[in-house]
Amino acid sequence: MQNIKDTYQRITDAIIEQLEAGTKPWIRPWRGNSRGSLIPRRATGEAYRGINVLMLWLASELAGYEESTWITYRQAQDLGGQVRKNEKGALVVKYGTFTPKAREDDDERSIPYLKGYTVFNVEQIENLPERFYRPAEEMQATTIPLLETVETFVRKTGAAVTYGGTMACFRPAVDDILMPDRARFASEVHLYSTLLHEISHWSGAKTRLDRDLSGRFGSESYAIEELVAELSASFLCADLGVAHDPRDNTATHLESWLKVLKNDKRAIVTAAAKAQAAADFLNGLQSLEQSKVA
Structure with a gap:
């Protein structure tokens, strides 16, 4: 071995x-x-x-x-x-x-x-x-309803999503997701990549998967959570057949991720496992919603 x-x-x-x-x-x-x-x-x-x-x-x-x-x-x-x-x-x-x-x-x-x-x-x-x-x-x-696929997926999670303003974020204190006005996004790909990124953060709340969401910008815990959310969004986009292009803060995040990965060789494996758990959790909510209807 x-x-x-x-x-x-x-x-x-x-x-x-x-x-x-x-x-x-x-x-x-x-x-x-x-x-x-x-x-x-x-x-x-x-x-x-x-x-x-x-x-x-x-x-x-x-x-x-x-x-x-x-x-x-x-x-x-x-x-x-x-x-x-x-x-x-x-x-x-x-x-x-x-x-x-x-x-x-x-x-x-x-x-x-x-x-x-x-x-x-x-x-x-x-x-x-x-x-x-x-x-x-x-x-x-094949032509597939990309927007409807993701909208339905997000709706079935039960997450509260509000559009308006200029930033995208998950707010743990009030347990909701804020998204910029749709017109502010460069493309539908950018919008839905961002939405799935934020709903991945949502999955980490204390009442759900209980990840550490307390890190401030620039900290190692913040970098790890951002990496988990981006990987989870990537997995979800792939599973839904949607292109993934989050765009925002690429240079800043790359620098912080490189620092974490160089300091800890296990970090990427751990982050990927947590991202998979987040994607599994969110996919599990789809089945839960279907069982309620049945």
Whole structure:
């Protein structure tokens, strides 16, 4: 097994490299050949989660892949496929805990592990079953009600959202979200990216996921919460099939995120896990709303 510290460092180094180049690796170009969710998936169709989503988005962007399915070398062989010669795989991780066999004088305790392994995009593999290679006509962009999709999603969370003024923010004291007038946004993409960012902050309130929302601008806790909210918004946008382009304060946030990531190699993995929890929580409210109607 690869050393856990080395795996954390490889992930962090990859993210830092892109941030220093002025690119946020969780911002996808959203090419037009994917239907519905743009979250990377395994051969079984199961969605990757947390830090693995970021790592596979980054790999797709750097290599120009349009497909979102990733599988291991062994899985490709088992399916009758073959990774092309000299193709480079992408790093993903499996993490959890295990309890070692305790000695008589030790208390049992769970030990975390993070194991890195390599996967390949289906575009790097030949001779896979036809289901992995969608016909060209199925890869064309489809017209979907992007605005209605997000409006419905936000409404089902029950969050109080008010438009007006010049700033976007979640106010914990009164538990509401303020958004600028719609006319102030550069585009619908910008508006809905911002709205999903703020509703991700909303998910962290004490009565919900109880994240630390007390950090002031410039503090490490503020930088972490902003990173969690942006990653969560990125996950939600991908799941809803909506482009993600928050725009605001990019240079300031990049600087603060770089500082945090360079000081703590685990920070990006932790932030991604919290962002995934936020996205899961908000998605869970959709089902809750449906069950109330039923």
